[in-house]
Amino acid sequence: MSTETVTISRLGAQGHGMAHGPDGPIYVPYALPGETVAIARNGSQGTIMSMAAVSSDRVEPPCRHFNPDGDACGGCSLQHLADAPYQAFKRDLVIEALRSKGLTPDVAPLVACRPGQRRRVVFSVRKTETGALVGFNRAETNHIFGVVECPISSPGIVGKLGAIRSVASSIASGIETFRLSVTETISGLDLAAEGVKPLGDKQRRRIIETVLLAKGVARVTVNGEILVEPQKPLVDFGGVLVSPPPGTFLQATREAEDAISSLVLAHIGKAKRVLDLFAGSGTFSLRLARIARVHAVEGEEKPLKALDHAARNTQGLKPISIERRDLYRRPLTPQEIKPFDAVVFDPPRAGAEVQVRELARSSVKKIAAVSCNPLTLARDLSILVEAGYSIRSVTPVDQFLWSTHVEAVALLDR
Ligand SMILES: C[S@@+](CC[C@H](N)C(=O)[O-])C[C@H]1O[C@@H](n2cnc3c(N)ncnc32)[C@H](O)[C@@H]1O
Numbered sequence: 498m499s500t501e502t503v504t505i506s507r508l509g510a511q512g513h514g515m516a517h518g519p520d521g522p523i524y525v526p527y528a529l530p531g532e533t534v535a536i537a538r539n540g541s542q543g544t545i546m547s548m549a550a551v552s553s554d555r556v557e558p559p560c561r562h563f564n565p566d567g568d569a570c571g572g573c574s575l576q577h578l579a580d581a582p583y584q585a586f587k588r589d590l591v592i593e594a595l596r597s598k599g600l601t602p603d604v605a606p607l608v609a610c611r612p613g614q615r616r617r618v619v620f621s622v623r624k625t626e627t628g629a630l631v632g633f634n635r636a637e638t639n640h641i642f643g644v645v646e647c648p649i650s651s652p653g654i655v656g657k658l659g660a661i662r663s664v665a666s667s668i669a670s671g672i673e674t675f676r677l678s679v680t681e682t683i684s685g686l687d688l689a690a691e692g693v694k695p696l697g698d699k700q701r702r703r704i705i706e707t708v709l710l711a712k713g714v715a716r717v718t719v720n721g722e723i724l725v726e727p728q729k730p731l732v733d734f735g736g737v738l739v740s741p742p743p744g745t746f747l748q749a750t751r752e753a754e755d756a757i758s759s760l761v762l763a764h765i766g767k768a769k770r771v772l773d774l775f776a777g778s779g780t781f782s783l784r785l786a787r788i789a790r791v792h793a794v795e796g797e798e799k800p801l802k803a804l805d806h807a808a809r810n811t812q813g814l815k816p817i818s819i820e821r822r823d824l825y826r827r828p829l830t831p832q833e834i835k836p837f838d839a840v841v842f843d844p845p846r847a848g849a850e851v852q853v854r855e856l857a858r859s860s861v862k863k864i865a866a867v868s869c870n871p872l873t874l875a876r877d878l879s880i881l882v883e884a885g886y887s888i889r890s891v892t893p894v895d896q897f898l899w900s901t902h903v904e905a906v907a908l909l910d911r
Pocket residue numbers: 746747748774775776777778779780781794795796797800822823824825826843844845869
């Protein structure tokens with residue numbers, strides 16, 4: 498460990514300040530570009546000891562749990578940065594990823610996220626003598642920081658932290674930590690616990706009783722088994738009500754979902770047949786079906802069934818066909834893609850390389866790529882551009898406020 502003074506030149510991809518050291522970059526958490534800080538250095542990691550020059554972009558963190566000096570919540574990493582440079586940082590993550598693949602399309606301003614919009618959070622939970630500790634893992638440790646406020650989460654989640662804690666206490670029995678996904682739905686909170694040791698009958702009864710007493714909980718699932726469901730959880734995909742399976746993927750904020758969907762729909766235009774790949778529970782398929790016939794392809798059975806059920810029970814939609822298929826092992830071929838006028842794909846963080854190589858050989862006119870990882874998006878887009886597609890626009894979208902995650906929508910045609 499050595500002590501030295503460094504000047505931060507920019508933010509790294511993890512949101513840490515970066516300084517040039519004699520033998521490579523030094524990463525200093527919570528330091529901002531332009532700041533001069535005295536650090537205790539351990540290899541390429543620096544810890545701020547004192548600050549000699551403070552950036553004018555530094556702001557007071559809105560949440561009292563965001564405290565880099567000690568007992569801090571690990572949920573957010575960029576609360577100390579003003580809005581404009583924060584939004585520029587996220588947009589630059591997309592620009593830099595594209596540039597690394599030789600792509601320099603116009604990149605729109607970031608679709609910004611506001612506090613209180615997150616409808617889904619994943620807490621860590623551990624049993625305590627008095628109940629359960631519910632919160633986020635403290636920065637860079639396995640310790641759980643008990644949350645009493647959370648400015649990123651929706652009021653529907655924050656206002657129910659007491660009920661969430663009661664249900665979590667009834668589930669927690671051993672010393673192990675488990676994950677609790679909390680989703681705010683139209684009909685109440687959907688709680689899904691994973692990594693819980695097998696439940697006995699007495700404990701099951703206790704969980705059910707707690708849920709029935711706690712107002713506002715729609716469903717509790719433990720290790721994939723629905724234990725109690727006083728209300729069917731419902732989400733609204735562009736006017737179509739869907740009951741998503743427990744723990745299934747859902748865009749983290751309604752506002753980002755609407756923004757992404759609007760971009761996709763505007764690009765698809767008057768297409769008559771649309772292919773929705775990595776369709777989930779139908780976030781895009783059900784909206785697209787207002788204007789076009791849709792074929793939805795997805796690897797998991799339960800979200801596809803939820804999509805299908807919603808489509809069958811909603812009037813005014815064009816037909817939606819569904820197909821369960823592993824698109825990494827068995828991508829749709831150019832021959833299979835031929836009947837479609839447009840394709841939407843929204844893969845997991847790993848991207849869709851195998852499927853994109855098939856799309857590149859197809860003659861489909863319009864493609865909308867939705868991604869939660871700029872690096873794999875850039876790789877996938879470079880394959881399409883090499884095959885003759887043009888990128889019409891790229892729009893970065895923020896739905897994980899004060900984190901270093903950013904989504905993007907790229908619209909292409911040929
Ligand atoms: C980012 S989510 C998008 C879901 C949906 N488009 C939405 O916006 O809600 C990615 C989806 O890809 C699915 N998936 C993951 N691996 C897959 C694979 N190998 N083949 C097909 N689908 C897969 C997941 O189950 C998940 O529903």
